[in-house]
Amino acid sequence: MVALVSLLSARPQWLGEPVLGGLLRVGDGGLLAAAAVLAHPSLYDRAEVSFWTEFYWPELFLVLLGQLLLMLLFTAAELYAPARVQHRPRRRFLVAYGLTAAGVVGLALLVSLEYPVSRLWLGLWLLLGAGFVFAGRASMAAALRWWSRSGRMVRNTVIVGDYGVARGLAEKMVAAGDPTVRLLGVFHDGRPDHEPADGGTSPFPTGGTREDFLAFVRSAAVDEVVVALPWHADERLSDWLGVLRNVPAEVLVCPPVGAIRAPDPAAGVAVLAGRPLLRIAARPLDGWSYVIKLAEDRLLAAVLVTALAPLMLLIAVAVRLDSPGPVLFRQKRNGFNNKVIEVLKFRTMAAATCQAGDGAFDQARRDDPRITRVGRFLRRTSLDELPQLFNVLGGSMSLIGPRPHAVAHNAQFERVINAYLGRHRVKPGITGWAQVNGHRGETDTREKMELRVQHDLYYIENWSLALDLEILVRTFGVLVSCRNAY
Incomplete structure (x- = not known):
């Protein structure tokens, strides 16, 4: 039930403070520019004005500097933090916008020494700009409050480790009542200092052991996992981190000292219920990375489908004429977070010998x-x-990422390669870093699969748009060589 709730009210992977702050900056700048354009006809006697021919460069200069000054002052006033936006701090807004307007007026006075600047346009622009920006922020505040009520702004959190330490942290979380955190469960490693109490009397969900956690995390949308262990539990910490390297979530470690507090989190440090947490691993492709990757996938895939449609039609005809059976072959494979997806391919085998991949393969x-x-x-x-x-x-695959394997094949290597499931922290891809480095085709030995896994993990930990573009370019060379493909 907890897993179902977390899935229905999961925070979208792009919805984080960096993306929201960026969207607010773009919105503020755009609204300020829109106000300048609407104020522009006040310069002229006739009703119809061509903006591009009669809006000359001193005004453009003032608009661009006004946008820059607004963003700098709003950043200094912390008006791009989602928490500030939700509470709509009018005093901060008025002070920051007032300083922006004063700065623009001062610049206009300097510019007007050489070029005439309409005072009517300037006053109307700054007045309209205040209304536009305030209305835009009020709309965003309403959207953020609605997302908060629906759970879209909440971080789904799981605590793992020693039951006694984890329970103490969970109790502090419940007492703190932070509306931005949802505790999904507490899981222990089978060696609790205190025996777990009855789950029905706990003020928080009690999930079970490490094995229960592994089953749970594959069905739940988990944003962060907090490891809570006593001092000198190095071996247990190492065991948990080995498990969590396969989980697509942020990993935090909580020091077992109740008196420590962190009012101002530094880089690499998070705060939960007033406790400082050390950030060990970030969630792969979160925030802007997720947005860029999503745009890359959808745009390039749409272009490729359009460009290659005639070729795919010819291939479909050739497959159908060559042997009886369907044109497409559908196979069950493991995708993001090890969930089963259905992957499409042109059929390349006799229909009677095609295998769905969910049994012996x-x-x-x-x-x-x-x-x-x-x-x-x-x-x-x-x-x-x-x-x-x-x-x-x-949305079940990416253009670039670890290649998905059949379910039975996945289960085989999951048992013998510890880091294998770490490949599923991102969506599987049509091509990937392993494939362009010669590790494509049959993986008939453990050594071959270990090399593929090493390259896949390198890609996940070092993702960038430049790396994706390099892989795309190198993929064409691999296709021409046809090595290891049969």
């Missing part, structure tokens, strides 16, 4: 008799993967 081998004539060409050139562009558009 035989990988394709060199000279595999199950592969059709057209299928052999499609596999060598990786053209059989093109339908996965629709998986990208649907």
Whole structure:
């Protein structure tokens, strides 16, 4: 039930303070510019005015400097923090905007020494700008309050570790009553200093042991995991961090000292119920990274689907004529957070030998008799993967990321490679860092899969837009060489 609640009221991965602050800055700047444009006709006698031909550079200069000054002063007044926006601090707004207007007027006086600046336009612009920016922020405040009530601004939190220490932290969380934190459960490592109390009498959800946590985190939307252990529990901390490296959530460690408080969190430090927490691992692709990755996937996938539609139609006809059976092959594979997704491919094997991937699974081998004539060409050139562009558009896959494996294949390597599940902290991709470094095709040994996992984890920990573009460029070279593909 807790997992269901967390999924229905999960915080979107993009919805964080950096993105909200950026959107507010863009909104403030845009509204100030809109006010300048609407105030512009006051300069002229006729009703219809061409903005682009009669709005000359001194006014543009003042508008640009006004936007910059507004953002700087609003940042200094902490008016881009979501908590401030929700409470609509009118005094801070009036002071910051008043200083902005004074600064713009002072600049206008300097500019007017060389170029005439209309006082009517300037006054009307600053007056309209105040109304526009205030109205925009009031709208954002209403949206943030609605998101808070619906749980969209809440951090879903799980506490793990020693039951006694974790319980103490959970009790402080409940007593603090922080509306931005939702405690989903407390899980222990089987060696609690105190026996867990009856879950029905606890003021917080009691989840169970480490094994219960692993099952829970695959079905729940968890934003952060707090590790709470006593001093000198180095081995237990190492064990938990080994488990949490496979979880797509921020990982924090709580020191077991109740008197320590952190009123002003520094870099790498978070605060929960007045306690300082050391940030060990960030959530992959959070905030702006998530927005950039999402835009990259959707835009490029849409362009590729449009450009490659004739080729995909020809391939579909060739597959259908070459052997009886469906054109597309649907296989169950593990995606983000190890959830099962359905991946699309052009069928490359005889229909009777295709495997869904949820049971015993035989990988394709060199000279595999199950592969059709057209299928052999499609596999060598990786053209059989093109339908996965629709998986990208649907949101279950990314253009670039760790390659997804069949469910049975996934379960096999999960048992023998400790870091294997860490690949699922991001969406799987059509191509990836491992593939462009020669680790594509059959993974018939543990060593081959370990090399693939190492490259996948490197990609997750070092993601950037530049790295994605490099992988895209190198993918074309890999496709031309056709190595390790059959």
